[in-house]
Amino acid sequence: ASKRGGKMRCTWFKQAFDRNLEAIRDMDTELRKALLDGELAVHYQPLVDAQSHQVVAVESLLRWHRPDGKVIGPNIFIPVAEESGLINAIGLFVLRQSCRDALEWSGIKLSVNISAAQLRNPEFPIQLGQILEETGFEPERLELEITETCLVLDPVVAERSLDIIRGFGVNVVLDDFGTGYASIGFLRQFRFEKLKLDRSLVVDSEGDEGSRAMMLSSISMAQALKMHVTAEGVETQAQADLVRAAGCDQIQGWLYFKAMPREEIAQHLSQLTPEGPPERKQA
Numbered sequence: 001a002s003k004r005g006g007k008m009r010c011t012w013f014k015q016a017f018d019r020n021l022e023a024i025r026d027m028d029t030e031l032r033k034a035l036l037d038g039e040l041a042v043h044y045q046p047l048v049d050a051q052s053h054q055v056v057a058v059e060s061l062l063r064w065h066r067p068d069g070k071v072i073g074p075n076i077f078i079p080v081a082e083e084s085g086l087i088n089a090i091g092l093f094v095l096r097q098s099c100r101d102a103l104e105w106s107g108i109k110l111s112v113n114i115s116a117a118q119l120r121n122p123e124f125p126i127q128l129g130q131i132l133e134e135t136g137f138e139p140e141r142l143e144l145e146i147t148e149t150c151l152v153l154d155p156v157v158a159e160r161s162l163d164i165i166r167g168f169g170v171n172v173v174l175d176d177f178g179t180g181y182a183s184i185g186f187l188r189q190f191r192f193e194k195l196k197l198d199r200s201l202v203v204d205s206e207g208d209e210g211s212r213a214m215m216l217s218s219i220s221m222a223q224a225l226k227m228h229v230t231a232e233g234v235e236t237q238a239q240a241d242l243v244r245a246a247g248c249d250q251i252q253g254w255l256y257f258k259a260m261p262r263e264e265i266a267q268h269l270s271q272l273t274p275e276g277p278p279e280r281k282q283a
């Protein structure tokens with residue numbers, strides 16, 4: 001009886017596995033169509049200077065607007081696109097669209113997430129160069145956010161590509177720091193211009209002394225290596241005070257702004273002047 005049970009369980013697992021594969025394949029087909037049909041939209045979340053609270057940059061965050069009105073977040077569909085390789089086409093779309101949109105948002109930087117699969121593609125730096133040329137976007141205003149998986153998987157290709165990309169004048173940022181295993185040696189090897197502290201580290205720092213110590217030492221390490229630091233996912237004033245006191249240069253989080261569609265961010269940025277918000281000018 002136990003043998004039969006085992007066999008049944010095996011069949012059950014196989015069926016569940018096949019259904020899962022099928023669901024992934026279906027989503028990939030739909031995603032391919034979504035890219036062609038213009039259902040993918042880049043939204044933008046501002047990053048503010050920790051001291052002045054002025055917007056200093058925006059991060060591109062992809063959204064899938066389904067015809068039925070539902071909006072799907074990138075955590076659901078980016079892994080599917082990474083699996084199939086579709087991420088290469090999607091990534092180029094995000095870069096091109098972001099550079100076009102941000103062209104007129106002068107004075108602020110643009111930060112774009114890049115998947116490991118994109119960075120492993122040896123064609124990527126050339127494609128990036130073409131997009132910069134075609135859109136006229138200043139490379140000095142562009143930052144690429146990568147995670148350590150990008151670099152661990154294929155460090156030789158990654159390092160070569162990052163050298164070319166930096167040669168254009170583009171900055172490289174390590175995203176989601178504090179969730180993986182990045183060591184001091186790793187940070188020195190890749191010489192990131194900026195480090196983004198993951199939201200989990202920020203959240204845990206509030207209540208947990210160990211996490212706070214980890215955050216503080218990450219920040220001093222970054223400063224010692226001449227990297228700028230952004231705190232991600234700041235939702236409360238207490239968290240903002242904590243990361244500012246700890247020495248973060250920039251803050252990103254719902255306390256200040258959520259990601260918003262292009263029209264909305266454009267509207268918001270057009271109200272800002274180099275002297276500050278419009279209220280101050282009127283006074």
Ligand code: C2E
Binds near residue numbers: 061233
């Ligand atoms: P990420 O690069 O770490 O982006 C930050 C994520 O945190 C975003 O989620 C953002 O909406 C969310 N967030 C920002 N502030 C807060 C906050 O105060 N509280 C909370 N709870 N969340 C906050 P989102 O937009 O769902 O993106 C998730 C991830 O998907 C991104 O994480 C990034 O890894 C990936 N992603 C997004 N767009 C792209 C893209 O165009 N290309 C690639 N390759 N990956 C992307």
Ligand code: MG
Binds near residue numbers: 059113145175
């Ligand atoms: Mg990011």
Ligand code: MG
Binds near residue numbers: 175176196198232
């Ligand atoms: Mg992040």
Ligand code: MG
Binds near residue numbers: 176199232
């Ligand atoms: Mg994160």
